[in-house]
Amino acid sequence: MTTFFAILFYVAAAVFVLGLAFKILDFARTPAPLSIPTTPAPTTRSGVAFRMFREVVFFESLFKGNLWIWIFAAAFHFGLALVVVRHLRYFIEPVWFWVAFAQPFGMYAGFAMVAGLGGLWARRFLVERIRYISTPSDHLMLALLLLIGLTGLGMKFLMHTDIVAVKAFFLGLLRFDIQPLPEHPGLYVHLLLVAALMIIFPFSKLLHAPGIFFSPSRNQADNPRETRHLASWAAKLEKN
Amino acid sequence: MAAPDAKAKTEAPAFRDFPTVPTILAGATENVRSYVANEKIQEAIGFPGKLADNWQETHDKAIGRFGELLEKYRSLKVYMDACVHCGSCTDKCHYFIGTNDPKNMPVARQELMRSVYRRYFTPAGKMFPSLVGARDLTKEVLDEWFTYYWQCSECRRCSVFCPYGIDTAEITMAGREILDYVGYGQKYSNEIIGKVHKIGNNLGLPGPALEDTLNGLEEDVKDDTGVDVRYPLDVQGAEVLLVTPSADFFAEPHIESLIGYGKVFHAAGISWTLSSKASEAGNFGMFIGNYDQLRKIAMRVREAALELGVKRIVVGECGHAWRVAYAFWNTLTGIGAGANDPFAVELQKQLDPNYKQPSHICEVTWDLIQQGRLKFDKSANDSRIITFHDSCNVARASRMGDYPGGQFDIPRNIIKAVANNYFEMAVDTTREKTFCCGGGGGLLTDELIDIRVKGALPRMEALKHVVDDHGVNFMATICAICKAQFTKVLPYYGFNMRLVGGVHQLVSTAIKLGNEQ
Incomplete structure (x- = not known):
């Protein structure tokens, strides 16, 4: 099992990093030929950075759009962020002070994450409009994330695993020195699903994470009076 | 799939007690289809x-x-x-x-x-x-x-x-x-789009007809005010080229705003002209998402500006045209800054360095008001109780003035400068959250009347509230499509079709032309 998970995580990490890098490069190299920020929009780059910050950290537009989705989405994403921070301890030695500091918060964040996911999933059944637009993959994605969260919480509160050995396994992976992974069904499921998530990421709607940074309606400054936006393919039209 | 029966009676949906969550009715408008181009x-x-x-x-x-x-x-x-x-x-x-x-x-x-x-x-x-x-x-x-x-x-x-x-x-x-x-x-x-290329404007109004219309307008304004306000066409060396939606030339209430633009230029002593070549601000190339058409249609304006030798380009009350002018003209034609093809460079030299970019007529009017160059008799608008409908392309796709959100404030500032009775509609239906009139984006055609009427519902609900609460009897807007659409659909909701009008229609009513007393 140790070898299987070692290979799985190398593959998953490679797919995740390369797949995401490919998509990000693809987004970045595709021109945005016209100035199309959703106005009122900031007129400067620093203003745009602030707008993007509010969008990424506070989900500003979603807050305007739907308070219920915002509450569930915020619980899930903030929970997930803290949980990820908490998990950094498996990959670093010595543990950075702020990662150590975040440990207890990360624990409760796991519940917030699961609760948020539960709320988001419930909407897919209960709200007619959202039921209409949901695809099977939307449900599976939520199931995947929810199971990751539940198995994680399970290992924390119900059936502990040897986390010192888990840490040795991941530190070993980073040094290409494979260490034994504890035999624990909960851990196997948890890690299997995390690897699946990493592999799916670059091919799914999880691309909303890098996508927002490239969304012209949000990342463009409202400056067409000062700056000419000209795509290379559009510039060719000027030759004739 | 059958075309919608033109005779089928379209009815306005009932006003909702809001907020209600819309339910789903699958296929409700699957038979409301545009005619296919031949x-x-x-x-x-x-x-x-x-x-x-x-x-x-x-x-x-x-x-x-x-x-x-x-x-x-x-x-x-x-x-x-x-x-x-x-x-x-x-x-x-x-x-x-x-x-x-x-x-x-x-x-x-x-x-x-x-x-x-x-x-x-x-x-x-x-x-x-x-x-x-x-x-x-x-x-x-x-x-x-x-x-x-x-x-x-x-x-x-x-x-x-x-x-x-x-x-x-x-x-x-x-x-x-x-x-x-x-x-x-x-x-x-x-x-x-075919008409704009062939004749110069969306309505297919040829040059001579346009000239007749403008001459008639001058006579009407003279009769009405006693002042010789000019509505010039193709005047070489005018300071301002006004590009406006062709509906302004003859449709009601659009023409009232055109009268207003002329009065503003007259009162401020600014020489201006319309162009028969670019007698249309609208650019349906945007609606169909075709960059070549968008650019070709925009290019007419650059050509007209170069031929007429104007110093400044001003755009009339038209929503999507202002988006194209404000956000796209510089990219498409080099009206603005940074283009380096010979014609764009020549135009940049020709234009007043303060106005290299196109201005909205509301920006022009508001600047003049702030400079004290326009005088108004606000009481002339006292019979009107006014609200303002933000048009989508102005609100969410462009700007006026030098700060974000100027596109909301400037038209309202003008209305408040020329009239005494003004009320806002509900905040979740104005400014960046404004609701479309229901006829924008290339849908202003009779065969789509069913969704045009139904799509106007949220705006009509907000309007109903200010009509009931404040007695609003004039909804001002700065878009030719909004004006045409509302004129058509207001009666379906039990309102008078004359309830809609332009911001410069209000300006026109109140402006002093220098012959008073």
């Missing part, structure tokens, strides 16, 4: 006359064009990938609110194309189509695109509420571009 209309503007006889050929062309657009437009590429089906947009579209057809929910409208994108351009859709909601492009899918991409007014309201800023307008434009590319165009828009 071969003559299509070919006149360089599109194939009709669909290929062989479906495979159409299929391959459509997918090919889709792929090209994905390479050309980052918006389309990112928007195809980024949606998580969160549902924030689902109750934001006026067409969904008015019709309950689920395919008018922004995400569902996007999904019509996204499902095809997944099937042909993503590994997941190629391998597991039903899992991720991917589907083959069939004739039925193409028909569905034609139906529902011509039930979107490209108003961008959904993009305000999307956590990733996904703008359905960009997807609608891409959908229409693919349809045109395979010979499946919309009659209304493509016919108009």
